[in-house]
Amino acid sequence: MIEIPSDLHKDVVPLAFLLGTWEGAGVFDFPGHEKCNFGQEVIFRHDGRAFLEYRSRTWVLDAEGNKARPLENESGFWRITSNAQGASGVRGVEVSMVRDEGVIEIWYGEMADGRPQIDVATDAVARTASAAPYTGGKRLYGLVNGELMWVGEKAAPEVPLRPYMSAQLKKVLNPAKLIEDIADLPDDGIAFFR
Numbered sequence: 001m002i003e004i005p006s007d008l009h010k011d012v013v014p015l016a017f018l019l020g021t022w023e024g025a026g027v028f029d030f031p032g033h034e035k036c037n038f039g040q041e042v043i044f045r046h047d048g049r050a051f052l053e054y055r056s057r058t059w060v061l062d063a064e065g066n067k068a069r070p071l072e073n074e075s076g077f078w079r080i081t082s083n084a085q086g087a088s089g090v091r092g093v094e095v096s097m098v099r100d101e102g103v104i105e106i107w108y109g110e111m112a113d114g115r116p117q118i119d120v121a122t123d124a125v126a127r128t129a130s131a132a133p134y135t136g137g138k139r140l141y142g143l144v145n146g147e148l149m150w151v152g153e154k155a156a157p158e159v160p161l162r163p164y165m166s167a168q169l170k171k172v173l174n175p176a177k178l179i180e181d182i183a184d185l186p187d188d189g190i191a192f193f194r
Contacts, residue, residue, distance in 0.1 A: 002116070002143075011050040011084040014091050017116040018044040018052060018078070018141075022148045025061065026167025028071065031159050037061045038071050040167050042148070044078070052078040054097070073100040080111070093118055102128030107139070116143035133157050146171070 004016045022042040029035040040058045047053070058071040076097035083091045095107035104127075109120030122136040138153040138161065151166040 005046070007048050008046055009048055009050045011080050012046065012052055012078075014080055014084065014111055015044075015052050015078060015093075017143045018148070019046065020044060021172040022169035023172055024147075024167055024169035025065075026058075026165060028058075028060075028165050030154060030162075030164040036071075037065075038165075038167070039065075039067060040169060042169060050079060054078055054095070074098065076105075081108075089113055093120055095120055102131035103134055105137070117141065136161070 002017045003019075004013055005019070008016060008019075020043075022044075023040065025037060025039050027035070028038050037060075038058045039061050040056060043055045044052050053075075054077065055073075055075045057073050060068040060071050062068040074097050076095055079094045081092035081094045083089050090113050091111040093107075093109050093111050095105075095109075097105045097107065099105070103125065105122050106124040107120040108123045109118060111118050118141045119138070120141075121138045125134060125136055127134060133156045135155045135157060137155065139150060141148065141150045143149075148169040148171070149167070150169075151163055153161050154164040155161040
């Protein structure tokens, strides 16, 4: 079930399925880089304005599944650009993003009609002089059986667009919500286990 906070701006209600903290793991594989498994934490939150704030941290996992070292971080803002209040039809999505490696991206795409799925592609990419070569990308995000799944494609001057990163993330429970739920338990606590 998707919860829609009462103070969520009406224009981003279609993105409500993204809200919260998500954690999980995935695979990174791009020519010129070491293939690895990675861990990820993604946070989508809002402050009542017409966008969602986004933050992602990833780290390389060792053979035992422990954090070995940082992989990449990115942050940005997600907006609905068209058909925000429509009862049906595709909604336009815009994402502005900054990566720790010195890349700034503008993404445009669409949210599927009637499904929690978003497909975006880069419209503009700016790089600092120290950033690795990169010309653009595509991403697909979707809520599947309560989990946030995503796959990213990447292109560089010498590498055509290809999948390079994907992950499966589970929503992290909010302790404040758990405390609310505890208030609904019977006073003796034992009845919960019957």
